[in-house]
Structure formats: C-alpha cells, structure tokens
Amino acid sequence: MAGSALRRLMAEYKQLTLNPPEGIIAGPINEENFFEWEALITGPEGTCFEGGVFPAKLIFPPDYPLSPPKMQFTCEMFHPNIYADGRVCISILHAPGDDPMGYESSAERWSPVQSVEKILLSVVSMLAEPNDESGANVDAAKMWREDRLEFERIAQKLVKKTLGIPI
Amino acid sequence: MPMVFLDRLPVPSLRAYTSISIAILSCSIYYAAQIVKDPGWRNNHPNSLVAAVGNATDNNASAIVDSRTLGVHMRELFACMVQEPGCIWTLINMAYCVLILVGKSIQKLVFGELRVSERQHLKDKFWNFVFYKFIFVFGVLNVQYMDEVVLWCAWFTALGFLSLLSQLCKDRFEYLSFSPTTPGWSHVRLLGLLTAILALSSFMLLMCVAAGFFFVSFNTFAFMAAECILLGVRTIHVMLRYAIHLYDTRGAGNTSPRSWDKRGPLAYYTELTSELTILAVDFLHHVHMLLWSNIFLSMASLVICMQLRYLFHEIQRRITKHRNYLAVLSHMEQNYPMASQEELAENSDNCAICWEKMETARKLPCGHLFHNSCLQSWLEQDTSCPTCRLALSMQANHRENAPEIPSESPTPARRNDNHFFHFDGSRYVSWLPSFSVEVTHNRIRGDISALAHTNSQLDAMARQVQQLFPYYPRNVILEDLRGTRSIEITIENILDSRLLPPHHVIEEPEAEPATTTQTTTAHILPIPLVQDTLDPRLDIPAADSGEEPSNLGGRFSKSSMERERILQRRKEHMLLTARRKYFERHPHHNESDTSLDVSSPVNLNNVTPRISLSHN
Ligand SMILES: [Zn+2]
Ligand SMILES: [Zn+2]
Numbered sequence: 072m073a074g075s076a077l078r079r080l081m082a083e084y085k086q087l088t089l090n091p092p093e094g095i096i097a098g099p100i101n102e103e104n105f106f107e108w109e110a111l112i113t114g115p116e117g118t119c120f121e122g123g124v125f126p127a128k129l130i131f132p133p134d135y136p137l138s139p140p141k142m143q144f145t146c147e148m149f150h151p152n153i154y155a156d157g158r159v160c161i162s163i164l165h166a167p168g169d170d171p172m173g174y175e176s177s178a179e180r181w182s183p184v185q186s187v188e189k190i191l192l193s194v195v196s197m198l199a200e201p202n203d204e205s206g207a208n209v210d211a212a213k214m215w216r217e218d219r220l221e222f223e224r225i226a227q228k229l230v231k232k233t234l235g236i237p238i
Numbered sequence: 239m240p241m242v243f244l245d246r247l248p249v250p251s252l253r254a255y256t257s258i259s260i261a262i263l264s265c266s267i268y269y270a271a272q273i274v275k276d277p278g279w280r281n282n283h284p285n286s287l288v289a290a291v292g293n294a295t296d297n298n299a300s301a302i303v304d305s306r307t308l309g310v311h312m313r314e315l316f317a318c319m320v321q322e323p324g325c326i327w328t329l330i331n332m333a334y335c336v337l338i339l340v341g342k343s344i345q346k347l348v349f350g351e352l353r354v355s356e357r358q359h360l361k362d363k364f365w366n367f368v369f370y371k372f373i374f375v376f377g378v379l380n381v382q383y384m385d386e387v388v389l390w391c392a393w394f395t396a397l398g399f400l401s402l403l404s405q406l407c408k409d410r411f412e413y414l415s416f417s418p419t420t421p422g423w424s425h426v427r428l429l430g431l432l433t434a435i436l437a438l439s440s441f442m443l444l445m446c447v448a449a450g451f452f453f454v455s456f457n458t459f460a461f462m463a464a465e466c467i468l469l470g471v472r473t474i475h476v477m478l479r480y481a482i483h484l485y486d487t488r489g490a491g492n493t494s495p496r497s498w499d500k501r502g503p504l505a506y507y508t509e510l511t512s513e514l515t516i517l518a519v520d521f522l523h524h525v526h527m528l529l530w531s532n533i534f535l536s537m538a539s540l541v542i543c544m545q546l547r548y549l550f551h552e553i554q555r556r557i558t559k560h561r562n563y564l565a566v567l568s569h570m571e572q573n574y575p576m577a578s579q580e581e582l583a584e585n586s587d588n589c590a591i592c593w594e595k596m597e598t599a600r601k602l603p604c605g606h607l608f609h610n611s612c613l614q615s616w617l618e619q620d621t622s623c624p625t626c627r628l629a630l631s632m633q634a635n636h637r638e639n640a641p642e643i644p645s646e647s648p649t650p651a652r653r654n655d656n657h658f659f660h661f662d663g664s665r666y667v668s669w670l671p672s673f674s675v676e677v678t679h680n681r682i683r684g685d686i687s688a689l690a691h692t693n694s695q696l697d698a699m700a701r702q703v704q705q706l707f708p709y710y711p712r713n714v715i716l717e718d719l720r721g722t723r724s725i726e727i728t729i730e731n732i733l734d735s736r737l738l739p740p741h742h743v744i745e746e747p748e749a750e751p752a753t754t755t756q757t758t759t760a761h762i763l764p765i766p767l768v769q770d771t772l773d774p775r776l777d778i779p780a781a782d783s784g785e786e787p788s789n790l791g792g793r794f795s796k797s798s799m800e801r802e803r804i805l806q807r808r809k810e811h812m813l814l815t816a817r818r819k820y821f822e823r824h825p826h827h828n829e830s831d832t833s834l835d836v837s838s839p840v841n842l843n844n845v846t847p848r849i850s851l852s853h854n
Pocket of ligand 2: 602605623624626
C-alpha cells in the first residue's frame with residue numbers, strides 16, 4: 072500500500088517544486104518520513120490575513136490518495152474553520168464516508184483526484200472567505216459575523232507573529 | 239494488565255547483569271571443580287558419560303593426551319554442574335544472558351537505535367507473550383514437574399525471541415516503507431534477518447516433528463507445531479510484503495511505465511492468503527487449547543475464549559472484505575469495459591488516482607479512465623467516479639430490485655450493522671462464544687439496517703434514488719429518506735406522488751465536475767505574491783541563501799539531501815519576501831527601529847527554527 076502512496080507523493084512533490092502555485096510551498100520536512108509534510112501558506116491579498124506566512128503540517132495516511140491527509144496549522148490561528156489546536160475543517164479533507172457536520176455534499180469532499188495543491192488552494196480560499204456555518208472555532212465565527220473590525224485586528228496580529236515582527 | 243506493574247520494576251543495566259552472571263558462573267564452575275577433584279565424587283557417580291568418554295579415547299589412540307584429558311575434565315565438570323541444583327540455575331541464567339547479548343548485537347547490527355514506537359511495541363508484545371504462555375503452561379497443559387517447566391521455558395524462550403525479532407522486522411519495514419530514499423543496505427540487512435528467522439522457525443518445526451515422532455504425545459506436537467507455523471507464516475508474510483513494496487517503489491520518482499494490472503491481484507491474493515492462514519492456524523490452535531484444557535470454567539479457558547472471539551471476528555471481517563473485493567471486481571468486469579487503444583490515445587492524461595501513465599485502463603460510464611487496480615481499490619470504499627462524482631450503482635444490472643445500500647465498506651465500526659444476524663454470547667455468559675449468521679434476503683437487510691443509518695448512508699441512499707429520479711432535487715429526497723429510512727418506501731412515495739414534485743429543476747452541485755474548487759480559488763490570488771523587485775534597497779540578503787531565488791523553484795533534485803536543502807531555502811526565501819512586502823505596505827514600521835530586522839540574519843534565525851521545531 073505504502074509503495075503506491077509513496078510514488079504518488081513523490082510525483083506531487085515534484086510538481087509542487089517545479090510549478091509551485093503562488094504563495095504556497097509544500098514538501099516533506101525530512102525525507103525519512105515522506106508521509107509528513109510541512110506547507111507554508113501566504114495569506115491571500117486583500118484579506119485580513121494578507122502578508123502572513125502560515126506554517127502547517129500535513130500527515131498522509133498509508134493508503135493515500137484513497138484517504139485524505141490531515142492538516143494542522145502549527146502557528147497560532149484564529150479563524151472560524153480552524154480548531155484551537157490548528158486542525159483545519161474544510162470539506163475537501165473529509166473522506167466521502169464521514170460527514171461530521173452533516174451538511175456537506177459529497178461533491179466537495181475528498182477523492183483521489185484531489186491533491187496537496189488543491190487542498191492548499193482550498194485553504195487559501197478558506198482564509199479569504201471563512202465559512203461561518205462550520206463551527207470549528209465558535210468564537211472566531213461569532214466575531215467574524217458580529218465584530219469584523221476586531222477579527223481583522225486579531226488577524227493582523229497573527230500575521231505579524233508569523234513574520235516574526237514585534238507587535 | 240498486571241504486566242504493566244512488572245514493567246516498572248527496576249531492571250539492572252545489561253552490563254551489570256552480564257558481569258553478575260559471569261561472576262556467578264565462575265563461582266559455580268569453581269565450586270564444581272572443587273567437587274570433581276574430590277576422588278569420592280567419581281566413585282559415587284560412575285555415570286555413563288565418563289564411561290563413554292573413556293570408550294572414545296580407547297578407539298582414538300592417536301589423540302593428543304592434553305586436550306583429551308582437558309575434554310574429559312570439562313565433561314565431568316559439566317556433568318557435575320547439571321546434577322547440582324544451584325549450578326544448573328547459574329547455567330540457565332547464563333544462557334539467558336547470552337541470549338540477551340545476542341539479541342542486543344542483532345539489534346545493533348540490523349536496526350541501530352530503536353524508535354520509541356518500536357520499543358513500546360516490543361515491550362507490549364513481550365509481556366503479552368509471557369502472559370499467554372504462562373496461561374498455556376499452567377492453565378492448559380497443567381505442567382506439574384519442574385523439569386517439564388524448564389523444557390517448556392526453553393522452548394518458549396526460543397520461540398519468543400524469534401517472534402520478537404520478527405515483530406521488530408515488521409515494524410521497521412513499515413517505517414522504511416515511508417521513505418523513498420532508504421539505502422539498499424538496510425533493506426538487505428532486514429531481509430537477511432527475516433530469512434534467518436524463517437530458517438530457524440523451519441528448523442524448530444522440524445524439531446517438533448522429530449519430537450512428535452519419538453517423545454511427546456500428538457497433542458503436544460500439535461501445540462508446538464502450530465506456534466512454529468504461525469511464526470513462519472508471519473515471517474513469510476512480512477517478506478512478501480517487503481518484496482511487493484520494493485517492486486512498487488523501484489524507481490519512484492522517474493516515470494517508468496509499470497505493469498500495475500498484473501501486480502494488483504497478485505499482491506492482493508498473497509496478502510489475503512497469508513492473513514487468512516495466520517488467522518486460521520491461530521484459531522485452530524486456540525480451539526485445540528480449549529478442548530484440551532478440559533476444565534471448561536477455568537480462568538485459562540476464559541482467556542482463550544476471549545482470544546477465540548477476537549480471532550473469529552477478524553476472520554469474519556477479512557472474509558466480508560474479500561467478498562466486497564470480489565463483488566467490486568465482478569461488477570467492474572461486467573459493467574466497465576476496458577478502454578480501447580484509440581480511447582487511450584485520445585486521453586493523454588495520466589491515471590487520476592496514481593498519476594501514472596495508463597497502458598491499459600477501465601472506462602466508467604461517464605467516460606473517465608483509470609487503471610484497473612486503482613479503480614478497484616477506490617470502488618471498494620466508495621461508489622462514485624473519483625473525477626466527476628457520478629454515482630455508480632453497484633447493482634446496475636437488476637436495479638428494479640431494491641437497490642442495495644453500498645455500505646460494504648470494511649470499516650470496523652460498521653461491519654456488524656446490517657449483513658449479519660449477530661449473537662453476542664459474551665453478553666450473557668462471558669465464555670459463551672459469539673457467532674453471526676448472514677442474512678441474505680434483501681428486504682430483511684433493509685429493515686435490520688434501519689437504525690444504523692448514518693448520514694453518509696443516507697447520502698448514498700439518496701444517490702441511489704436520484705439515479706431513478708434524476709430531476710428530483712437531492713435535498714427533497716434526503717428529507718424523505720430521513721423519515722422513511724428506506725429506499726423502497728421513498729421510491730414508493732415518489733411514485734405515488736406523495737413527495738412534492740419539483741416545480742423547477744434544481745441543478746445539483748453534484749452534477750458539476752469537481753473543478754469548481756479550482757475555479758473558485760483561482761481568482762483569490764490575482765496578484766503574484768512573490769515578485770523579485772529590482773530595487774536594491776529592498777533586496778533580501780542574498781549572501782545567506784547563496785543561490786538565485788529563481789533557481790530555487792525550478793529544480794527537482796535527485797538527491798534527497800539536496801531536495802531538503804532547497805525546500806528549506808525556498809521557505810526562508812518566502813518568509814523574507816513576505817517580511818519585505820509587509821514593510822513596504824506598512825512604511826511606519828520601516829521607519830521605526832524594526833527596519834533593521836529585514837536584513838538581520840539573527841532575526842531570521844529566530845523565525846525559521848520555530849517553524850521547523852514545531853514539528854517535533
Ligand atoms: Zn492508476
Ligand atoms: Zn467520471
């Protein structure tokens with residue numbers, strides 16, 4: 072099982088290295104374990120996360136791409152679709168079988184034709200347009216709806232933190 | 239487990255243990271030598287050993303006298319030590335010490351430093367082994383005499399040693415299979431060790447057969463042989479998986495065409511056969527133990543029953559999974575033709591599942607092509623086209639019968655839901671075995687499963703209904719299914735127009751290809767983020783990276799070390815660019831004291847290690 076997963080991951084890594092999408096870098100931290108990657112995601116322009124470089128880790132299952140990887144931000148995040156521990160809650164990362172929120176149509180969920188690149192692009196679009204129906208972080212969702220200015224202030228603080236700029 | 243407690247006992251270091259053992263051994267040798275010197279001892283023990291040695295020396299007249307007398311002396315010493323109860327224990331202790339040393343050196347030679355999970359696994363396996371063998375020796379066999387216990391201990395020590403090594407090999411193999419860049423040398427060492435284990439276990443099996451013929455009862459022989467066979471098959475299983483893995487990864491990274499379709503079923507059937515053999519032998523072994531230990535209500539039989547129950551479920555699960563495999567296979571063969579050469583030529587894309595070139599492919603009704611084995615493994619867990627999400631009915635041939643719920647997925651949580659009448663004996667009396675009977679009638683199956691529907695099952699059912707009534711919106715069907723929990727009743731509802739017919743045709747997002755994610759995200763990034771400005775004032779400190787930034791993106795090195803380094807540099811470069819851009823956008827920061835940070839390598843070091851450290 073792990074053999075074909077390895078070949079596919081290698082192909083994806085190669086593609087992401089040769090034709091990297093704007094503002095995204097991803098690859099295995101240590102090639103002794105090719106099933107654990109780190110990704111850097113640049114906050115999308117024109118949003119409150121603009122300019123930040125957010126590190127996240129991706130853990131792939133041995134039967135990848137049949138099952139989706141798990142993704143977790145390793146920096147502090149404040150976002151309606153990101154849990155307090157950094158785990159990302161977007162439909163593309165959910166296997167077709169499980170549906171924790173009970174509202175996603177299976178069209179948006181994981182399938183083997185998805186890829187690391189598509190996941191990361193989805194995460195970028197999630198950063199730009201939070202889905203406040205999914206309650207991964209209820210406080211953030213509430214603030215996003217009711218007090219956008221405060222939300223943006225917190226986001227800018229996080230951006231500075233990821234860049235290592237003193238606040 | 240009480241074994242956890244034992245685990246916390248202070249264990250002396252290996253070095254201390256070895257020296258203590260050697261010291262005790264020398265003491266007892268000295269003691270034995272003193273006894274042997276005593277002429278009275280030889281008269282009291284005119285044993286056959288000494289006589290036999292004497293005989294041998296007569297025949298062998300030309301032997302060197304010194305070594306002969308030394309040999310005789312050693313034999314006498316040994317004979318004496320075997321007879322002294324104190325000495326025999328030091329000998330046994332020494333044997334264990336040597337065994338541990340051997341194990342340690344194998345570990346050093348083959349595995350190097352053990353990883354934390356391997357060590358934990360090993361410990362668990364060890365105590366588990368000790369626990370079950372204790373139950374076996376005292377609960378099942380009811381061994382009464384000390385020398386029998388010692389013999390069984392010796393046997394299980396050898397067996398346990400090999401089992402632990404085999405387990406370690408398995409863990410290490412699984413770890414190595416996560417990396418594309420393992421040096422060939424570690425594969426050779428691991429495979430060598432596996433071969434050695436296999437050879438030793440066959441040797442032990444031969445010993446069993448010999449013992450079965452000459453010394454022990456048939457029952458004892460069967461017990462011993464079962465354990466050897468288990469060990470042997472487990473080792474073979476690991477070796478086969480290893481071989482398949484090496485074949486799979488051979489040339490990972492290049493784009494060499496592969497014969498996937500031949501490999502798929504072969505790999506599957508080796509896996510299936512080994513797993514079923516292991517489970518069946520283990521099951522029979524435990525049944526045998528249960529029948530042999532004729533005291534049915536003892537602790538031992540309880541433990542064995544629990545083990546039996548677990549094994550039974552495993553076998554059942556494996557068979558269900560295999561049935562699913564066969565169903566998917568025959569379904570694919572009946573419904574999805576192999577793509578013709580023209581179709582393959584027309585479709586220049588790679589297989590969307592494994593991203594590799596397709597020499598042969600199967601064609602789904604929607605026109606998408608996949609490798610046979612790739613499609614097979616996907617359809618085992620889901621029933622839709624990976625690319626366009628077209629729902630594929632697994633019962634396409636006789637759809638007018640109640641469409642079946644595609645819940646054949648082998649996830650353990652769901653496996654007992656609907657297909658079996660399940661009798662859980664342990665709920666009444668703990669040693670009563672559980673058993674399950676398959677219910678083949680379609681209607682009953684639907685009813686039994688009524689309570690077990692999860693949302694995903696509802697979703698799948700809705701998909702089935704929608705195939706029959708494509709213009710009914712999904713949410714209306716889902717709503718009805720939530721109430722009826724049965725495909726048939728919902729279909730009847732629709733036919734009897736109890737369900738609201740749609741006034742306007744609602745386009746389901748399902749019908750759209752999965753490319754929507756891409757189109758929505760594409761416009762989020764209208765401006766390229768990383769742009770190399772020519773303004774020298776804002777240039778990043780190039781001395782630190784040593785390479786042109788443009789070089790970083792466009793190369794995929796063959797060496798893993800270089801790839802890691804380039805990735806690290808690209809990350810640093812991205813962070814620096816982002817920081818520079820940030821200061822461009824917020825000029826007030828630039829004027830303040832932090833402006834120095836941009837070019838200060840100290841600050842860079844503050845940032846990047848944090849990113850990499852957060853992974854450990
Ligand atoms: Zn394929
Ligand atoms: Zn399709």
